[in-house]
Each structure stands twice: as structure tokens, then as C-alpha cells.
Amino acid sequence: MEINIATRQGRSPVTVFDIEGEINAGTYEALQAEARKAFEAGARNLLLDLADVGFVSSAGIRALNAIFKLYQTDGETSEEIARGLRDGTFKSRHVKLLNPGPRVTEVLSIAGVDMFLEIYRDLDEAVASF
DSSP, X not given: OEEEEEEEXXXXXXXXXXXXXXXXXXXXXXXXXXXXXXXXXXXXXXXXXEEEEEEEOHHHHHHHHHHHHHTOOTTSXXXXXXXXXXXXXXXXXXXXEEOOOHHHHHHHHHHTGGGTSOEESOHHHHHHTO
């Protein structure tokens, strides 16, 4: 897995991870480490470009969950998130996905990740959503 990192400016800065390869048991820790490094450097909005990701395993789903939790804000309490997830109204304001392929989209849907992480097909639209 390779991660190319860029920053785009919308209403606020957005860190974009352009990920190539698979997110699996051998790579998920690297993804989490890069997300943590970006967060510690001040990133608060993260867009994960999955266009070149061919496969996401259960370890990859765990990584997405960990990144989601890392980027939660003080205004998003665990109780509010849990309630929103139960009733289907919660979407992360700080972590979003871009261009997952059909196979990856299916895995995200089966795992329920698409219930709390918005998926975009257009980079400019995704950046503007933060």
C-alpha cells in the first residue's frame, strides 16, 4: 500500500490521502499511523481517496473505524454518535471517502461503514463538504 498525501483548501483545510493498493492485515497499521501523524500535525479533516484500492479486509475496516474515532471532535459525544448511528442520521464531519470501486463499496456497505462515512465521487464536491 502506498499513501500520497496532499492538502486541499475548501471552507477549511482538507488532508487528502490518495491510497494505492490493498488495505489489509499487512497494511492497516501504516494507514492508521499516517492518519495519526496527520492528526498530530494539525489535520482535522481527512478525505480518503480509495479509487486505487482494490480490496479492504476486516483489518482495513478496523483501521477506518479507528481513524473515524481519532478525528471525532469535542462537539461529537459518544452518546450522540451512538444515537445517530442507531437511527441512521449520523455522518462524520471530519472523515469522508472518495471514489471506492464497486468491490470496495460492497465491503464498506456490508460492514456498515457507509452508514457513518459519506462517500463522494467528485474530489471538489468532497472537499467542499467539509
